[in-house]
Amino acid sequence: MSLPYLTEARAPLTREIEVINEHGEHETIQVPSERALTVYVDNRELVTLMTLGARPEWLVLGFLRNQRLVRGVEEVVSITVDWEVGAAAVKTRGGIERVEERTARRVVTTGCGQGSVFGDLMDEIDTIRLPHSVLTQAQLYGITSAIRLQESTYKSAGSVHGCALFRVKDSGPEMLLFVEDVGRHNAIDTIAGWMWLQEPSAMGGADKVFYTTGRLTSEMIIKSAQMGVPIVVSRSGITQMGHEVAQRLALCTIGRASSRHFICYSAPGRLQMQPELAGANPRATA
Amino acid sequence: MSLPYLTEARAPLTREIEVINEHGEHETIQVPSERALTVYVDNRELVTLMTLGARPEWLVLGFLRNQRLVRGVEEVVSITVDWEVGAAAVKTRGGIERVEERTARRVVTTGCGQGSVFGDLMDEIDTIRLPHSVLTQAQLYGITSAIRLQESTYKSAGSVHGCALFRVKDSGPEMLLFVEDVGRHNAIDTIAGWMWLQEPSAMGGADKVFYTTGRLTSEMIIKSAQMGVPIVVSRSGITQMGHEVAQRLALCTIGRASSRHFICYSAPGRLQMQPELAGANPRATA
DSSP states (O other), rough: OOOOOEOOOOOEEEEEEEEEESSEEEEEEEEEOOOEEEEEETOOOOHHHHHHHHHHHHHHHHHHHTTOOOOOOGEEEEEEEEEETTTEEEESSSSOOTHHTSSOOEOOOOSSSSSSSSSSTTTTGGGGOOOOOEEEHHHHHHHHHHHHHHHOOOOOOOOOOEEEEEEETTTTEEEEEEEEEEHHHHHHHHHHHHHHHGGGGGOOTTTTEEEEEEBOOHHHHHHHHHHHEEEEEESSBBBBBHHHHHHHTTTEEEESSOSSOOOEEGGGGGEEEEEGOOOOOOOOOO | OOOOOOOOOOSEEEEEEEEEEEESOEEEEEEEEOOOEEEETTTEEEEEEEEOOOSSSHHHHHHHTTTSOOOOEEEEEEEEEEEETTTTEESSSSEEEEEEEETTTTEEOOBOOOOBBBSSSTTGGGOOOOOOOOOEEEHHHHHHHHHHOOOOOOHHHHOOOOEEEEEEEEEEEEEEEEESSHHHHHHHHHHHHHTTOOGGGOOTTTEEEEEESSOOOOHHHHHHHHHOOOOOEESSSBHHHHHHHHHTTTEEEEESSSSSSEEEEOGGEEOOOOOGOOOOOOOOOO
16 A cells, blocks of 8 residues: 655644733743644645644545545545645645535534534445444543543643544553644544554454544544444533434444543443442442 | 514423443433534525524524624524424525625634634734723622523533623623533524624623633634624633734633633733732742
């Protein structure tokens, strides 16, 4: 498989600003960077993404993947990001078919950040078959624990969403990639782009779990499903459409996930309960 | 001034779903509703918004206002929402000029929800002059206190953003409107729509403050400024572009606002500090 040529454009993830606190004191704090990145595909302007800028090439690749504008990584020749001009130039092998038509319909979706999904949200849902997989409660706790320990822009500057891809092994969950962005869709798209650059044989979904700090909205569920990942864990809750889509896909959604607490909203068959790990149950009678 | 005819389409704001918690127990919880609302302007499809559906007519009106597709409320003849088909039909007096061109450019922005701003984000910034206004620290605490007491879908179901418009009087802040939605841009757009339906003389910005549970992103700041409101308070933090835009507008942004704590990021001249109200300062030396 021939992989695209990618630049490695880097830029500072935070910036210092001066503020005043409730005691009237001047302080210096960090805020996350936020930059406009205009994506040009074969010299044609496609979209402007607002991003933290951690991994712009993976973001653009994943955006094209998750918007289903490109069917395979081999269709992309190169992605050249230049922060001086805030542009990402994508060169494709054969162009994007019917790009006009396919980017014409706008759905302004619920999620943070990159809310627009070009085309019909539900387009491909019924063609997706997610692999069999089971996550144990102990492995789930391993995931929330790894997230808690992760160094992050969120800890230093707040105001960003995080996403992670885990491989679940008998020895415990392994964090393959952790990405933050000002919009959480950028974060999951960046993971999607990175996955396309790995050996396809290593990127099957049966042993994978997505983690997101953001809400479980329909687009997040659909993006996970499109990448074949059948379990999504979130620190936040779920929306109605997220729930409906997850049920239709038999995708396991777990929300409000903190150290010991969580709620499983859908496909509980994929979660092997070990309630003895949850500690004392306040409702249990003696 | 002739106001548009609006339907009053209502729909349930929450729905019950069955879940399993960490003790392996089945529970019934509420999740926020989330519906697709496709907006047609003079029989032409414009956009599909994903919304909680509390006030769809105000949302559509505010969307048209904040996207600057309609210059005045008198240009809108009627907005007819039908949840059966998930459609909002807008009739305008003279049509939207150059609608093709003006909705052609996509900027996928950082904020939650309705991320797309058609056209150039910064378009009109430099033409905006915000009125003189001062908020005291006591009034700010009155705002965070009113938000804390507000009954909400967030309290019953989580996973929604809230927005409020306050009028600040000597007797304390008065909450004029509180709106929640699955996307926080929908919430602020709903307020913008509602404001257009009030007496213009009552909707000057000098005595107004916006509150949002979401982050202070550039789009939130710009939307507030477009409505003439020079002070925005948030439970969350700020992004770099939010900060830059707020400084350029001399719009006062206050974040991390909880019972006593807050950070003022920009235009501190609009905030009258009363540090004695903040309680003991852990940094103060005896």
